[in-house]
Amino acid sequence: DTEVTQTPKHLVMGMTNKKSLKCEQHMGHRAMYWYKQKAKKPPELMFVYSYEKLSINESVPSRFSPECPNSSLLNLHLHALQPEDSALYLCASSQVVRSGQPQHFGDGTRLSIL
């Protein structure tokens, strides 16, 4: 069982829809991450939040909009996605953003764009 909870587990949406992915952790971690994973590939970093502030954006298109309402929650707002955005979206957290701090992952949201 993972201590990082992501909802929903599956999401199917059209290219004109707006939806949000949610992530929650109660480990007291102050760093949270969004990753994208395509089939048979390792995860790719999208965003990093440190102490509720966006610290890293890996040149992600603006149709993905992250939000960190508080230290336990992380959202990813989706709008006007493309079929190639279909993937597994993973949330992770660590105590802080620092080498030697392992990241703990949720089980992801499997997103399909029609």
Place this chain on the structure above:
Amino acid sequence: DAKTTQPPSMDCAEGRAANLPCNHSTISGNEYVYWYRQIHSQGPQYIIHGLKNNETNEMASLIITEDRKSSTLILPHATLRDTAVYYCIAGMDSNYQLIWGAGTKLIIKP
């Protein structure tokens, strides 16, 4: 950024120790070695990490060579539920992104 080399696949009999090797010959002195595994349709699961010393937790042991150019993850008594892709990661890039390799697909056989 250190790269890792792992065998693409390995088999192990249930109840035996599974020893997964990883080569990270370009690792720098302050980069940690992390091991994760990913079971189909689930997120990556953190297993263990270390810098120089060998480490052990309830899941596994990590043996790092003295020159830090390679390491071995040991699952002491493999079960069928340990079947997964195991990733060895040597360090992070400048954006604190874990540098994932291709991983080893470990199959535990009854």
